[in-house]
Every structure is written in C-alpha cells, then in structure tokens.
Amino acid sequence: MVMSQVAGGVETSSAVLSTPVAANRDALTYFAARLSFEADVSDVHADLELGLVGRAFALVDSRSDESWEQGRIPGAVHLPTRxxxxxxxEGTLGSLLPAGMPVVTYCWGPGCNGATKAALELARLGYPVKEMIGGFEYWVREGYAYESARGSRNPTTDPLTAPAGGAACAC
Structure with missing residues (x-):
C-alpha cells in the first residue's frame, strides 16, 4: 500500500495507488490507442442518427442467426464471427463489406468476446476495425431502438447504465 497525505495531514493507505500511476506519456499512448480500438454505444447511436452507419462505416452484428432474429441494431450487417x-x-465478404471500409463489430455484451473475435478476423483481412463496447446488451439498456423478427422495439432506459429520460451523458 502507498501512504498518502489527505486533508488535515492524516496518512492513509491507498489501494488505488498501491500500483503507481502511469507516466503521463504512457497514459497518453494507452488511452489514445484504446479509443482507436473501441467505440461506445452512444457514439454509434449518434452516428446512426446522422445517417453515417453504412456510409462512413459498416456496423457488423457478429452473433448467431437466432440472436439476430431476437434483436439487432438498425443498419447493422449480419455476419456471424464463424x-x-x-x-x-468464397469471395462473398466484399458484397457485405466493401474493401477498406471501416467496420465496427458488436456481439451480446461485456461478458462475450464474439465482437473481439470478429474484429480480429476482419483485421486479418485488412479491414480497419473497432469494437463497440457494451454490445447489444448496452444498446438496449441505454434505451436505443432496435429491430427484431417481431418489428421495431423501443426499450426503456436502464437508469443504472444511462441517464433516465433520454438525456445524454455528454461524455
């Protein structure tokens, strides 16, 4: 544990600081790199609202057929990882994803690495790729509309994951 001074001169042990904070140059490199690999659901939603999904980048749902039928993000391309x-x-991938087009992958949620596996496969094929963190689970939990075999759905926002009442987190 690291001893630190807090207000009033009282020393405490810090679990957070038991591993030293990274040097600023290392933090800059790490966080910039992380953002180049990830997009969050609110950014994807904002781009969907602007009509950029399918134009500026392809959004790939990497889940199974059954999962796709249960629910999917509007404008997504269905391309199971496997x-x-x-x-x-076979030469049929280009009909879904034009060569060189940036791709954002998603799967079920944080407990699933299917989007990571899909992103890796697409990167191996030369596509510029990001992963949508949170996956379909957080898309729905944040209250964004989705499509299913039964039509469009507008879920209620989970107040534990996003501001209630449709307010943006503005992060």
Missing part, C-alpha cells in the same frame, strides 16, 4: 473467414475465402 462465417467471416469462409465468406472471405
């Missing part, structure tokens, strides 16, 4: 390499080998 089909990426096969479709590339």
């Amino acid at each position: 089909q990426i390499a096969r479709r590339a080998a």
Whole structure:
C-alpha cells in the first residue's frame, strides 16, 4: 500500500495507488490507442442518427442467426464471427463489406468476446476495425431502438447504465 497525505495531514493507505500511476506519456499512448480500438454505444447511436452507419462505416452484428432474429441494431450487417473467414475465402465478404471500409463489430455484451473475435478476423483481412463496447446488451439498456423478427422495439432506459429520460451523458 502507498501512504498518502489527505486533508488535515492524516496518512492513509491507498489501494488505488498501491500500483503507481502511469507516466503521463504512457497514459497518453494507452488511452489514445484504446479509443482507436473501441467505440461506445452512444457514439454509434449518434452516428446512426446522422445517417453515417453504412456510409462512413459498416456496423457488423457478429452473433448467431437466432440472436439476430431476437434483436439487432438498425443498419447493422449480419455476419456471424464463424462465417467471416469462409465468406472471405468464397469471395462473398466484399458484397457485405466493401474493401477498406471501416467496420465496427458488436456481439451480446461485456461478458462475450464474439465482437473481439470478429474484429480480429476482419483485421486479418485488412479491414480497419473497432469494437463497440457494451454490445447489444448496452444498446438496449441505454434505451436505443432496435429491430427484431417481431418489428421495431423501443426499450426503456436502464437508469443504472444511462441517464433516465433520454438525456445524454455528454461524455
């Protein structure tokens, strides 16, 4: 534990500072790199509202057929992770994802690494790629509309994940 001074001169042990804070140059490199690999659901939603999904980048749902039918983000392309390499080998991937187009992948949620696997496969094929953190779970929890086999849905915002009442977190 690191001893630190707090107001009033009282020393305390800090669990947070038991591993030293990174040097500023290292923090700059790390956080800039992290943002180049990830997008969050609110940024994807903002771009969807601006009509950029499918134009500026492709949004890829990497889940199974059953999951796709249960619910998906409007404008997403359905490309299950396990089909990426096969479709590339068959020459049919380009009909879904034009060569060189940036791609944002998503899967179920934070407990699933399917979007990471899909992003890796697409990067191997030369696509510029990011992963949408939070996945479909956080899309729905933040109250964004989605499509399903039964039509469009407008879920209620989970106040533990986003501001209630449609307010933006403005982060």
